[in-house]
Amino acid sequence: MDVAGVIRRCSLFERLSDEEVADLTSSTRIRELDAGEVLFVQGEPADWVYLVATGQLRLSKITSDGEQVIVSFVVAEQLFAVVAAMQRTTYPVTAEALVNSTLLEWGRGDLGELFTRHPHIAFEAVQVVSGRMRQLQERFRDLATLPVSQRLARALLQLGEQTGRRDESGDGRVHLELSLTRQDLAELTGTTLYTASRVLSKWDASGIIEAGRRSIVLVDLERLDREATGDAE
Amino acid sequence: MDVAGVIRRCSLFERLSDEEVADLTSSTRIRELDAGEVLFVQGEPADWVYLVATGQLRLSKITSDGEQVIVSFVVAEQLFAVVAAMQRTTYPVTAEALVNSTLLEWGRGDLGELFTRHPHIAFEAVQVVSGRMRQLQERFRDLATLPVSQRLARALLQLGEQTGRRDESGDGRVHLELSLTRQDLAELTGTTLYTASRVLSKWDASGIIEAGRRSIVLVDLERLDREATGDAE
DNA sequence: CGAAGCGTTGAAAATAATCAAGTCATGTGG
DNA sequence: CCACATGACTTGATTATTTTCAACGCTTCG
Numbered sequence: 001m002d003v004a005g006v007i008r009r010c011s012l013f014e015r016l017s018d019e020e021v022a023d024l025t026s027s028t029r030i031r032e033l034d035a036g037e038v039l040f041v042q043g044e045p046a047d048w049v050y051l052v053a054t055g056q057l058r059l060s061k062i063t064s065d066g067e068q069v070i071v072s073f074v075v076a077e078q079l080f081a082v083v084a085a086m087q088r089t090t091y092p093v094t095a096e097a098l099v100n101s102t103l104l105e106w107g108r109g110d111l112g113e114l115f116t117r118h119p120h121i122a123f124e125a126v127q128v129v130s131g132r133m134r135q136l137q138e139r140f141r142d143l144a145t146l147p148v149s150q151r152l153a154r155a156l157l158q159l160g161e162q163t164g165r166r167d168e169s170g171d172g173r174v175h176l177e178l179s180l181t182r183q184d185l186a187e188l189t190g191t192t193l194y195t196a197s198r199v200l201s202k203w204d205a206s207g208i209i210e211a212g213r214r215s216i217v218l219v220d221l222e223r224l225d226r227e228a229t230g231d232a233e
Numbered sequence: 234m235d236v237a238g239v240i241r242r243c244s245l246f247e248r249l250s251d252e253e254v255a256d257l258t259s260s261t262r263i264r265e266l267d268a269g270e271v272l273f274v275q276g277e278p279a280d281w282v283y284l285v286a287t288g289q290l291r292l293s294k295i296t297s298d299g300e301q302v303i304v305s306f307v308v309a310e311q312l313f314a315v316v317a318a319m320q321r322t323t324y325p326v327t328a329e330a331l332v333n334s335t336l337l338e339w340g341r342g343d344l345g346e347l348f349t350r351h352p353h354i355a356f357e358a359v360q361v362v363s364g365r366m367r368q369l370q371e372r373f374r375d376l377a378t379l380p381v382s383q384r385l386a387r388a389l390l391q392l393g394e395q396t397g398r399r400d401e402s403g404d405g406r407v408h409l410e411l412s413l414t415r416q417d418l419a420e421l422t423g424t425t426l427y428t429a430s431r432v433l434s435k436w437d438a439s440g441i442i443e444a445g446r447r448s449i450v451l452v453d454l455e456r457l458d459r460e461a462t463g464d465a466e
Numbered sequence: 467c468g469a470a471g472c473g474t475t476g477a478a479a480a481t482a483a484t485c486a487a488g489t490c491a492t493g494t495g496g
Numbered sequence: 497c498c499a500c501a502t503g504a505c506t507t508g509a510t511t512a513t514t515t516t517c518a519a520c521g522c523t524t525c526g
Contacts, residue, residue: 061374064462069374083363086356092367119352123319126359130316133366134325140369141294141302143376144423148482182505190377192483197506213491213504229297381514415473425515430474446472446523 003028006053006104009077012124020118027110033057033097035179042094046084049111052076055101056163056178059093060187070188072132073098073178075163083129086112098179143190146230149199151189153228156209160218167217174218181214203227236261239286239337242310245357253351260343266290266330268412275327279317282344285309288334289396289411292326293420303421305365306331306411308396316362319345331412376423379463382432384422386461389442393451400450407451414447436460 003025007013013021033039033055040048042062052074059071059080071093074080084091085108115122142151160174167173180188186196200211208224210217218224236258240246246254266272266288273281275295285307292304292313304326307313317324318341348355375384393407400406413421419429433444441457443450451457 061370063374063378067378069377071370071373083359083366087360087363092370116352119349119355122352122355122359126316126355126362127320129359129362129366130320133316133362133369136366136369136373137294137304137325140304140373140376141296143373144302144420145296145300181503187377193504194484194506195482197504201506211505414471426472427474427516428514430472434474444473 001030001053001102003030003104006051006077010051010079011077012079012121012128015120016118020114024106024110024114027106029105031103031105033101033103035097035099037097039095039097039103040081040091042092043090046081046087046089046091047108049079049082049085049106049108050095051079051104053102053104055103056098057095057101058098058184059095061093068187069190070184071136073159073162075177079128082111082125086115086125098184148189148191148195150228150230151191152185152196152199153224155185155189156216156218157221157224157228160221164218171219172221174221176216176218179214180216234263234286234335236263236286236337239284239310243284243312244310245312245354245361248353249351253347257339257343257347260339262338264336264338266334266336268330268332270330272328272330272336273314273324275325276323279314279320279322279324280341282312282314282318282339282341283328284312284337286335286337288336289331290328290334291331291417292328294326301420302423303417304369306392306395308410312361315344315358319348319358331417381422381424381428383461383463384424385418385429385432386457388418388422389449389451390454390457390461393454397451404452405454407454409449409451412447413449 004021007016007021007024007028013024016024030053031039031050039050039057040046054076056076057074057080059074060068061071062068074095081091081095088108115125142154146154156176159176159178163177164174165177167175182197182200183193185200186193189196200209200216203209203224204211206223208218208220208227210219237254240249240254240257240261246257249257263286264272264283272283272290273279287309290307290313292307293301294304295301307328314324314328321341348358375387379387389409392409392411396410397407398410400408415430415433416426418433419426422429433442433449436442436457437444439456441451441453441460443452
């Protein structure tokens with residue numbers, strides 16, 4: 001597997017020199033996950049930092065009474081768990097593979113060293129974290145102020161941006177590359193499986209999306225956008 | 234005013250040497266705000282970093298149709314707007330003074346220089362940001378999974394931790410030092426002014442809190458805690 | 467004193483959750 | 497290859513929660 005190539009494609013590392021990449025590569029371990037396998041659990045000591053080579057993970061937070069909330073998804077080329085590891089605390093979320101996935105893995109020390117040698121990387125890491133902070137703030141606002149259908153529409157559009165693949169058929173159809181159940185979508189938008197299912201069924205019936213088993217295709221982006229802004233009909 | 238003293242009491246700067254504090258002090262500007270005055274508006278270029286000397290500010294995010302969500306409050310000794318300024322982007326929230334307040338203010342450049350000269354400060358800044366990230370994740374989870382009354386109870390307890398002053402009368406009464414309206418509380422917990430008012434009235438009637446005009450006293454922490462965990466009655 | 471802001475409360479309506487009972491795929495072991 | 501178990505998904509009926517709307521009381525301040 002082309003470890004150096006994967007590292008290169010991660011935005012955080014794109015400005016590293018060849019030797020630096022070689023350095024990182026030498027301390028890399030490869031970790032394979034099966035679909036459904038749990039990488040780490042909320043509350044565990046954060047000793048490792050990960051970069052997704054292929055596949056998809058779900059980062060979720062669990063409440064004391066077992067309910068889940070999805071904080072985000074991570075897909076290929078994304079680094080995660082950096083902050084927890086640098087802070088020497090515990091993972092704040094649980095990470096579970098949605099599909100078979102391959103990860104690159106570094107010990108906290110290896111990466112910490114890199115950060116002190118290359119302050120600009122640490123600086124960019126702050127950028128990345130604060131970008132996620134902004135995103136979470138926006139989702140928080142949506143959750144507090146919008147009805148379920150608008151939240152779902154926004155979530156679909158956002159997932160389309162993050163992981164969508166355009167249909168080769170020319171029309172604007174966008175396939176979400178994430179393998180999500182209705183339950184996942186519900187946990188992402190703060191609703192129930194049932195409500196999410198109803199909304200998707202309605203949109204499927206009216207041709208806005210194609211909702212299948214663990215698959216969603218955005219068909220009419222413009223109408224979905226209207227659903228997202230509340231300008232529907 | 235004792236600028237150096239204020240700087241010293243901010244956790245981020247506590248490890249600075251005397252000269253360094255003197256350095257910072259020399260580039261400090263003082264900014265006075267009246268109650269209700271807006272410091273900056275969401276979307277403005279983030280050119281300044283602030284430290285609260287006295288008073289309280291509310292950081293909120295506004296939706297396109299005018300609804301607000303409160304992201305957090307900042308009180309004395311807290312630094313804010315650091316990330317936005319370091320990122321050279323725009324402020325992600327609007328900052329408004331709840332009461333008359335005094336702030337210390339630095340230009341982006343002054344502080345950036347300090348960060349590059351003292352990497353450990355930058356590192357601690359990351360800690361602070363990720364702590365806030367965790368907190369927001371938790372509020373997100375609460376918003377998604379808990380009923381209004383539990384969210385309110387948690388918010389009150391958290392505000393008690395952040396800004397509470399113990400009653401001198403010996404009982405465990407905790408006065409929230411923040412001057413909050415029902416509307417503020419509603420925007421903090423993602424509900425409406427009316428629902429928040431009803432819940433507080435009920436708790437006031439049953440002696441859990443004392444809810445006044447822009448003032449709240451936590452009277453029976455234990456029962457409030459039960460409300461927060463859903464173990465009420 | 468009067469106006470404006472803050473707070474309360476009731477009644478009606480809307481939204482979403484819950485419960486229950488299915489259908490439809492998918493894959494597995496006999 | 498088929499039966500069957502399982503997980504994903506759907507849908508209707510009911511219920512609970514919360515919002516909305518409306519009206520009014522109490523302070524505070526100019």
